[in-house]
Amino acid sequence: MKRRLQLSRLGGELMLLLATLVMLIPIYYFVIGAFKPRLDIVKFPLVITPEMFTTGNFTYAIKKMKIVSSLTNTGLITLTSLAILVVGASLAGFAIARVQHRFFKYYYATVIALMVIPFIGALIPIVVLIRRLNMIGSLWACVLIQAAWNMPFSVFLYTGFMRALPSELEEAAYIDGCSMFRVYFNIFLPLLTPVTATCLIRCGIGIWNDYLVSASLLNSVRQPTLMVAVYSFFGQYVSEYGYAFAGIIMASLPVVVMFLFLQKYFIKGITAGAVKG
Amino acid sequence: MQARRHTNNFQRARLRAGLLFVLPAAVLCLVFVVVPLVEVFVLSFYEWNGISQDRLFVGFNNFAELPSTEGFWDMAKATLLFAVGTTVLVILISFVIALALDNRGSGRLNRGLMRSLWFVPCILSGSVVGIVWRIMYNYNNGVINFIIRSLGMAPVNWLETYGLTNFAVILAAAWSLIGLCVVVFLAGLQSIPTELYEAASIDGAGRFNLRRHVTLPMMAPSITINVLTTSIASFKMYELPWLVSGGLPGYSTRLLTQRIYFFAFQSGRFGIGSALSVLLIILITLISLLQLVVLRRREDVY
Numbered sequence: 001m002k003r004r005l006q007l008s009r010l011g012g013e014l015m016l017l018l019a020t021l022v023m024l025i026p027i028y029y030f031v032i033g034a035f036k037p038r039l040d041i042v043k044f045p046l047v048i049t050p051e052m053f054t055t056g057n058f059t060y061a062i063k064k065m066k067i068v069s070s071l072t073n074t075g076l077i078t079l080t081s082l083a084i085l086v087v088g089a090s091l092a093g094f095a096i097a098r099v100q101h102r103f104f105k106y107y108y109a110t111v112i113a114l115m116v117i118p119f120i121g122a123l124i125p126i127v128v129l130i131r132r133l134n135m136i137g138s139l140w141a142c143v144l145i146q147a148a149w150n151m152p153f154s155v156f157l158y159t160g161f162m163r164a165l166p167s168e169l170e171e172a173a174y175i176d177g178c179s180m181f182r183v184y185f186n187i188f189l190p191l192l193t194p195v196t197a198t199c200l201i202r203c204g205i206g207i208w209n210d211y212l213v214s215a216s217l218l219n220s221v222r223q224p225t226l227m228v229a230v231y232s233f234f235g236q237y238v239s240e241y242g243y244a245f246a247g248i249i250m251a252s253l254p255v256v257v258m259f260l261f262l263q264k265y266f267i268k269g270i271t272a273g274a275v276k277g
Numbered sequence: 278m279q280a281r282r283h284t285n286n287f288q289r290a291r292l293r294a295g296l297l298f299v300l301p302a303a304v305l306c307l308v309f310v311v312v313p314l315v316e317v318f319v320l321s322f323y324e325w326n327g328i329s330q331d332r333l334f335v336g337f338n339n340f341a342e343l344p345s346t347e348g349f350w351d352m353a354k355a356t357l358l359f360a361v362g363t364t365v366l367v368i369l370i371s372f373v374i375a376l377a378l379d380n381r382g383s384g385r386l387n388r389g390l391m392r393s394l395w396f397v398p399c400i401l402s403g404s405v406v407g408i409v410w411r412i413m414y415n416y417n418n419g420v421i422n423f424i425i426r427s428l429g430m431a432p433v434n435w436l437e438t439y440g441l442t443n444f445a446v447i448l449a450a451a452w453s454l455i456g457l458c459v460v461v462f463l464a465g466l467q468s469i470p471t472e473l474y475e476a477a478s479i480d481g482a483g484r485f486n487l488r489r490h491v492t493l494p495m496m497a498p499s500i501t502i503n504v505l506t507t508s509i510a511s512f513k514m515y516e517l518p519w520l521v522s523g524g525l526p527g528y529s530t531r532l533l534t535q536r537i538y539f540f541a542f543q544s545g546r547f548g549i550g551s552a553l554s555v556l557l558i559i560l561i562t563l564i565s566l567l568q569l570v571v572l573r574r575r576e577d578v579y
Binding site for chain 1: 287290291292294295296298299301302303305306308309310311312313314316317320327374377378389391392393394395396397398399400401402403404405407408409410411412413417418419420423424452455457460461464509512513515516520534537538540541542547550551554555557558561562565568569
């Protein structure tokens with residue numbers, strides 16, 4: 001009986017291992033493919049030998065994707081909008097969590113409602129708006145749109161976090177005559193590291209990986225972001241697999257490397273809102 | 278009296294400071310989220326090419342015209358099939374994987390590592406996943422047909438077969454969403470108290486009955502959450518399915534989001550594109566409302 005149970009456990013383990021290997025095939029395929037010439041990718045898709053090894057794909061992809069400028073664009077957009085997000089959302093969350101007034105209740109309800117609206121639903125008026133502001137082709141357009149569309153979720157995160165902090169925390173400070181800004185800055189800000197990490201990772205991945213916003217608002221030839229470059233040079237009619245794989249690796253590398261070091265935060269950040277705690 | 282006025286002043290100062298605090302976030306959202314959202318509803322009542330000064334008020338005409346636009350019903354069918362198919366596939370696979378990963382620490386494989394591996398596809402962008410799967414599905418040169426051939430079977434035309442291509446797109450999308458659901462399911466499984474399993478075992482429940490009468494009911498809230506978030510994610514997807522299939526063959530895999538993009542940038546019919554956007558917004562809002570109700574109820578469960 002016990003033996004049979006162990007045997008079935010072993011079977012389960014094997015199935016899990018097999019499923020995981022199958023799931024990993026696409027990743028394995030494009031990672032080794034990036035270092036092989038096209039013919040070898042087609043003929044021997046699942047192996048790599050020293051004779052096949054080449055870095056030529058990367059040399060080509062770096063040129064074709066204008067990697068320096070697309071990396072700079074993506075980096076600038078991501079960092080700037082994240083900075084706006086953290087400041088804006090932590091301030092707003094602090095007010096919502098700590099000031100008792102019905103205005104903040106309505107405000108919070110609006111934030112929750114906006115959280116789920118997909119960007120593509122408002123794509124048409126946004127393009128019109130950015131055109132009217134004469135900001136098509138400006139990185140600032142992307143920064144503002146990204147900051148605005150990620151703001152509701154970030155405010156939601158910060159509000160939840162600060163509501164859970166005990167109110168005794170700042171009472172003494174108020175009695176001593178501290179201003180609200182001092183309380184925010186000296187007492188709350190140092191405590192916000194965990195929720196800031198969650199917010200940075202969640203929104204950072206979304207902004208880094210974004211295609212739609214930058215494709216709609218920037219000139220995809222003159223100032224591509226990484227994902228737009230990957231899309232427009234290797235999308236739809238790709239035939240040079242190796243180049244595409246090299247481009248894909250370069251575009252995803254920063255996020256993947258960060259994931260390796262901060263797995264726990266990533267998983268928490270991405271599932272925030274769906275899992276409690 | 279003095280004291281009361283003092284607190285009033287204090288409250289008013291706090292309110293003023295609070296308003297100042299929410300100002301940056303509020304202005305940003307107002308200008309770039311709320312105004313465009315209102316405008317998409319307004320635009321859906323106009324006929325407008327997006328450039329000319331005058332736009333023509335046409336009432337509900339755009340909505341009335343929608344069903345007769347080219348390939349509308351194909352698009353509706355494809356979108357629904359894609360969302361439902363992706364959700365079902367993701368839920369089934371991720372539930373089984375989460376069960377295997379949970380297994381109460383009895384396994385030999387490193388659980389943390391396995392969970393992280395399943396999570397990797399979730400951090401890749403839609404463009405990346407789309408391109409990789411498009412290459413994998415290639416009839417002559419893709420790795421999937423290579424594997425099929427090495428198993429001695431006939432290669433499959435993944436991207437040019439009606440019906441099969443829908444499945445191909447669903448599989449690619451599912452691959453990128455499974456990790457999220459695995460994590461949510463795992464959190465749910467780990468919150469089931471061990472005593473429940475013990476009690477049921479003492480009452481003579483076998484493995485199947487434990488799953489059926491303990492795990493499944495306890496997991497109901499996680500399942501609901503995953504169903505709703507996955508269906509929202511698939512209704513929203515744009516570049517991933519587009520890169521895999523390009524809407525082909527015919528109009529059979531062209532999705533609602535891709536139609537909106539077409540009306541915005543290729544045909545310049547902003548009115549009818551906005552009408553379509555309104556449909557998408559309403560659809561997703563309805564699903565989210567459902568999610569909100571479930572989340573509220575879940576507070577009582579735990």
